[in-house]
Amino acid sequence: MDINLVQEKIENDLAGIASLQALEEVRVKYLGRKGLIAELTGSIPALPVEQRVAFGKEVNALKNKLLNFIGEKGKALKAKGGILKKNNLDIGMPGIARELGSIHPITRIIDEICTIFNRMGFSVVQGPEVETEYNNFTGLNIPLEHPSRDAFDTFYLKNYSKLLLRSHTSPVQVRAMKAHKPPLAIIVPGRVYRPDAVDASHLFMFHQIEGFLVDTNIRFSDLKGILGLFAKNVFGQDIKMRFRPHFFPFTEPSAEVDISCIICKGKGCSVCGRKGWLEILGCGMIHPNVFKQVGYDAKKYTGFAFGMGIERIAMLKYGINDIRLFFENDLRFLKQF
Ligand code: PHE
Numbered sequence: 001m002d003i004n005l006v007q008e009k010i011e012n013d014l015a016g017i018a019s020l021q022a023l024e025e026v027r028v029k030y031l032g033r034k035g036l037i038a039e040l041t042g043s044i045p046a047l048p049v050e051q052r053v054a055f056g057k058e059v060n061a062l063k064n065k066l067l068n069f070i071g072e073k074g075k076a077l078k079a080k081g082g083i084l085k086k087n088n089l090d091i092g093m094p095g096i097a098r099e100l101g102s103i104h105p106i107t108r109i110i111d112e113i114c115t116i117f118n119r120m121g122f123s124v125v126q127g128p129e130v131e132t133e134y135n136n137f138t139g140l141n142i143p144l145e146h147p148s149r150d151a152f153d154t155f156y157l158k159n160y161s162k163l164l165l166r167s168h169t170s171p172v173q174v175r176a177m178k179a180h181k182p183p184l185a186i187i188v189p190g191r192v193y194r195p196d197a198v199d200a201s202h203l204f205m206f207h208q209i210e211g212f213l214v215d216t217n218i219r220f221s222d223l224k225g226i227l228g229l230f231a232k233n234v235f236g237q238d239i240k241m242r243f244r245p246h247f248f249p250f251t252e253p254s255a256e257v258d259i260s261c262i263i264c265k266g267k268g269c270s271v272c273g274r275k276g277w278l279e280i281l282g283c284g285m286i287h288p289n290v291f292k293q294v295g296y297d298a299k300k301y302t303g304f305a306f307g308m309g310i311e312r313i314a315m316l317k318y319g320i321n322d323i324r325l326f327f328e329n330d331l332r333f334l335k336q337f
Pocket of ligand 1 (some may be wrong): 167168169170210248251282283284305306307308
């Protein structure tokens with residue numbers, strides 16, 4: 001047997017070893033009781049006398065080489081956690097884990113508020129951000145020439161003068177009431193757009209939640225009761241609420257709702273401008289003219305509606321002082337929620 005050929009074969013075998021188990025298999029194959037070295041040693045007595053010593057030396061040298069190699073390789077494999085792949089790929093190395101994300105604070109507030117109203121029997125409905133002038137204004141008793149329309153400065157779509165980016169979520173009232181007969185109780189979260197100059201409390205895009213309920217015998221006291229439950233659930237059980245008369249073209253009577261300042265508990269501080277109260281939403285009883293627009297019998301049905309800015313609620317709840325933080329994608333900010 002040509003010892004050089006044997007050695008070459010062994011070296012090829014050894015090169016591919018990538019695990020302790022494979023190394024042990026090779027050890028048994030060559031150094032085991034019935035292994036190649038034993039076989040070679042066993043063949044010595046059959047050789048011509050003058051070749052025996054030289055052959056024996058070569059077999060011994062080969063055996064020592066093997067022992068040496070297996071010892072070294074074993075150490076290296078153990079150091080690598082027992083796994084070493086070809087091409088230096090170490091599959092025992094720690095993986096590259098994706099960082100866990102967190103829920104955006106605006107989404108969190110929307111989910112929370114929708115859950116509260118869901119429990120009271122409201123369904124969540126969404127409407128398009130590109131609206132018709134009719135749904136955004138006329139259907140809501142806001143004639144185009146009406147001065148109140150100034151309060152809803154609007155992005156119109158170029159080349160489509162009757163389409164706009166909705167300036168509030170109220171157009172979904174028109175859509176939902178045209179599509180369904182009473183009774184209905186609906187909540188509408190979504191984005192709205194107004195061409196406001198950007199500062200710590202204004203953006204050209206923000207989120208609102210609209211809510212409305214229509215049935216027979218719905219009174220202002222129902223609205224007060226529902227909003228009271230909502231405010232306590234979001235801001236805590238000892239929050240106080242007050243309704244101030246206000247004007248919206250699509251509700252009559254209308255009101256703005258304040259909660260007692262969550263920072264100073266009503267004593268007066270810099271957050272509430274020393275007033276002790278924070279404005280959180282607009283509301284009222286749905287105007288009979290809106291019912292007329294959607295084809296409801298205003299003598300038979302009554303209902304209430306309210307709308308609030310989500311960013312404002314989130315800022316009050318979490319003590320955030322700049323609305324821009326919500327949309328800058330700064331992970332140091334977002335990771336806190
Ligand atoms: N749509 C009004 C706004 O954007 C809020 C509102 C909704 C008021 C429903 C009354 C009833 O300011």
